[in-house]
Amino acid sequence: MQSVFHGPVLLVARSAEPGFRAFSFYKDFTLRGDLADAIRPEGRPQHFTTHGLTLAPFHIADDARYHAYFRRTEPSVVFGASDSGVPNRARGDGLTFLDVLWAQAPFTGSGPFVTAVRTLADAWLSEGRFTRAERDRVVAAAVAANLRR
Structure with missing residues (x-):
């Protein structure tokens, strides 16, 4: 199980789907070896998209369901x-x-x-x-x- 952070800020994947979400990142890596091409800015501060989901800061208080942990799968x-x-x-x-x-x-x-x-x-x-x-x-x-x- 893993989490995604932007600096010290925990990002949560907004999704009502039950169970752990599965993310695969290595296929998107460039020679830099970072997540920049796998997790893209969404347009709002500290909001990103990956795998069709919005990643938002955990501290934003609203009623959206979220996943703070995901299962990384690199088959x-x-x-x-x-x-x-x-x-x-x-x-x-x-x-x-x-x-x-x-x-x-x-x-x-x-x-x-x-x-x-x-x-x-x-x-x-x-x-x-x-x-x-x-x-x-x-x-x-x-x-x-x-x-x-």
Whole structure:
């Protein structure tokens, strides 16, 4: 479970839907490695949109139903529109391949990005988290990705 903050301000997703909402962000990342392209300003101060929902500051008192927590789901290793088709598996500490990769961001260009993907994919192969074919598909997806800064 996770929450979204804008600086120190908790943002809540306005929705009457029961249960946790599922958000996927890594597919929207650029080489900067931030949420700027996944969560967009809505036009009002500290209001944003993502996944078709408005994110608003928690402290605004009104009667709208909201979600303060969401379930992040990143099912496959994907870089923008380049999906490797390889499951985004987690290590024993709960961090997934994409979590570990994007913790290294920002990347100065596509070369350093592909090098980081290749290095991490090689580590996951040696630890038995990827097969050779999966490692190759992940690296190929990173090479094919068109991630801008």
